[in-house]
Amino acid sequence: MASPKSPKAFLTTALLVCREFFSSSSIYTFLFIVASQFSLQVNAAFADTIVSSARIWPASEYTRLTLESATPISYSLMLLKNPHRAVLDLENVMLTSEIKKLPEKIGIDYPYIRALRIGRFKPGILRVVLDLKTEVVPQAFVLKPVANYGHRLVLDIYPVSPPDPMMALLNEDAIKSAQANALANIKSDVKAKDNVASNRKVSPEIIRLITISIDPGHGGEDPGAMSRRGTHEKDITLAIARKLKAKIDAEPNMRAALTREGDYFMSLPMRLDKARKLNADLFISIHADAFDKPHARGSSVFALSESGATSAAAAWLAKKENDADLIGGVNLDIKDHYLKKTLLDLSQTATINDSLKLGREVLSEIGEINHLHKNNVEQAGFAVLKSPDIPSILVETAFISNPDEEKKLRDSFYQDKMAKALLMGIKRYLAKSPPLSRSKMVRLE
Numbered sequence: 001m002a003s004p005k006s007p008k009a010f011l012t013t014a015l016l017v018c019r020e021f022f023s024s025s026s027i028y029t030f031l032f033i034v035a036s037q038f039s040l041q042v043n044a045a046f047a048d049t050i051v052s053s054a055r056i057w058p059a060s061e062y063t064r065l066t067l068e069s070a071t072p073i074s075y076s077l078m079l080l081k082n083p084h085r086a087v088l089d090l091e092n093v094m095l096t097s098e099i100k101k102l103p104e105k106i107g108i109d110y111p112y113i114r115a116l117r118i119g120r121f122k123p124g125i126l127r128v129v130l131d132l133k134t135e136v137v138p139q140a141f142v143l144k145p146v147a148n149y150g151h152r153l154v155l156d157i158y159p160v161s162p163p164d165p166m167m168a169l170l171n172e173d174a175i176k177s178a179q180a181n182a183l184a185n186i187k188s189d190v191k192a193k194d195n196v197a198s199n200r201k202v203s204p205e206i207i208r209l210i211t212i213s214i215d216p217g218h219g220g221e222d223p224g225a226m227s228r229r230g231t232h233e234k235d236i237t238l239a240i241a242r243k244l245k246a247k248i249d250a251e252p253n254m255r256a257a258l259t260r261e262g263d264y265f266m267s268l269p270m271r272l273d274k275a276r277k278l279n280a281d282l283f284i285s286i287h288a289d290a291f292d293k294p295h296a297r298g299s300s301v302f303a304l305s306e307s308g309a310t311s312a313a314a315a316w317l318a319k320k321e322n323d324a325d326l327i328g329g330v331n332l333d334i335k336d337h338y339l340k341k342t343l344l345d346l347s348q349t350a351t352i353n354d355s356l357k358l359g360r361e362v363l364s365e366i367g368e369i370n371h372l373h374k375n376n377v378e379q380a381g382f383a384v385l386k387s388p389d390i391p392s393i394l395v396e397t398a399f400i401s402n403p404d405e406e407k408k409l410r411d412s413f414y415q416d417k418m419a420k421a422l423l424m425g426i427k428r429y430l431a432k433s434p435p436l437s438r439s440k441m442v443r444l445e
Contacts, residue, residue: 048094049073052150054102057220058110059264060163065130065155066221066329067099073153077140084132088140088155093126102128112136112157135160141331149221154329165277169211169257210430212248212256213275215285215384216241217321220265222328225290227406233288234263236409240397241286243419251423265328268383275390281435282358282426283392285384287321288409289373290401297405298373300396301363303355304386305379306348318380321394352379354391357433362393362425369417370398370408395422 053068067073067090074091093099095118103116114131121127136157143152216237218224224233241258248256257278259271266274275283289300302314309315359377366372373396385392397418398405408414 048092049090050094051096051098054098055221056102056105056113057264058107058113059260059262060111061264061266061270062159063110063112063157064220064265064329065102065157067153068150069093069153070150072142072151075140075142075153077138077155079136079138081135084135086130086132086136086138086155086157088128088130089121090126090128090153092124095120095126099126099128112159130157132157139331143329147327149327152329154331156331165257165274166279169255169278172255208253210254210282210435211278211280212254212426213259213278213280213283213390214241214245214248214256215259215271215275215283217285217287218324218328219260219263220328222265222324224324225288225400227290227400228294228403229406231400231406231410233290233400236288236397236400236415237286238263239412240415240418240422243416244284244286244422247419247423248426251427267325267328267330268322271384272387275387280390282429283385283387283390284362284422284426285382285392285394286422287394287396288398288400289317289396291399292401294402296373296399297402298371299363299366299398300373301359301366301377302382302385302394302396303359303377303379304348304352304392305381306352309380310378311374314378314380317396318382322381322383348388351387351389351391354433355385355393358391358426358429359393361428361432362395362422365421365425365428366395366397366418369414369421370405373399 049069049071051067051069051073053066055064055066055068057064057066065088073093076089076091078087078089079085080087099118102118106113106116110133112133114133117129117131119127137160139156139158141154143149143154145151216234218232218234218237220234222234224237226232238260245256245258248254257274257280259274260266271285289296302317305314309318356377356379363372363375363377367375377393382394385394398409400406400409
């Protein structure tokens with residue numbers, strides 16, 4: 001018999017051990033588990049991504065297409081001419097019913113998209129073609145999961161020449177002026193018979209027009225707070241903003257413009273930029289508060305802070321409102337230097353003081369129609385209020401998380417009362433603090 005220490009004996013022993021090991025069922029079980037896990041990983045890597053939701057938000061500023069899924073979507077984007085088209089190729093994306101519904105969502109009144117087509121371009125590539133009405137500037141980017149959203153692929157379609165909010169307001173003024181002149185002409189024809197002898201010319205009077213920028217909070221991908229009944233803050237704020245605009249426009253020498261006119265997302269910089277392009281005299285941002293406990297109630301008014309927040313609640317609310325851009329979805333590759341600049345200079349200090357005056361007048365009027373959550377104007381670092389030369393306030397009209405106040409917010413009559421209170425507060429402020437001449441816009445009468 002060979003010595004156990006010899007190479008031959010060692011080899012013989014090793015073979016016997018291997019035979020015993022491979023003859024047992026444990027190795028087969030082990031190999032099966034390894035193979036199964038490897039197969040699952042391979043299948044997961046090459047499985048088609050399922051789009052759980054496909055949404056389109058049209059607006060004159062831009063149109064947004066959002067595809068939401070549980071896993072990230074790989075894509076490529078190209079722009080074609082003759083005719084104008086935007087082509088979005090999606091890698092390993094399943095053609096689900098959600099995607100199939102996209103073409104029928106395109107409305108005839110969509111400003112930039114004429115039609116949308118979907119089909120398999122080649123194995124592994126799902127192609128989305130947007131037939132465009134005009135030349136555009138597209139931006140595509142991905143968003144990581146946040147709040148209730150999963151992974152999102154976003155395609156924003158911008159016009160080559162962005163709409164001018166001042167021209168839009170001028171056109172609106174022109175229509176109203178034409179209507180007013182038509183009525184005035186009828187009245188003047190009647191008076192002319194009694195004033196034939198009067199030929200004295202009267203110099204036209206230059207009247208300062210006050211422009212108010214009204215900002216309905218949230219919108220589109222960013223619903224804002226939501227009540228237990230499913231009421232969205234973005235819908236309440238837009239309803240109140242529209243009523244306030246109508247009331248301001250009915251006032252002599254005053255007119256208003258909305259930062260958003262429908263259900264679509266506007267980033268905080270876009271809201272500020274629109275107000276500044278209008279040479280707005282005042283900026284009113286409308287919101288509906290929420291808290292995790294339903295007993296919280298009342299209205300509040302906020303202004304920008306030069307330093308820290310005036311309370312922990314104000315700081316918390318400012319952070320929540322500032323984070324709205326993360327939910328709504330902003331392209332982080334586009335740097336916004338305006339909001340990142342240090343704005344709190346001497347001009348900003350004066351503007352904040354005016355904002356506090358405006359806030360106190362508005363708070364006083366709101367207190368006549370609703371309980372006040374705080375009796376003073378609070379301050380915090382709200383990004384949407386960081387305009388260096390426009391007195392700006394943020395109004396929390398009520399707590400949408402409070403069942404009783406949510407019922408009020410849904411009521412058109414209460415919305416109208418809130419709009420009237422805001423108008424009265426604005427008028428009281430203007431009576432005490434007439435704005436300096438910021439704009440060349442005048443009306444001749």
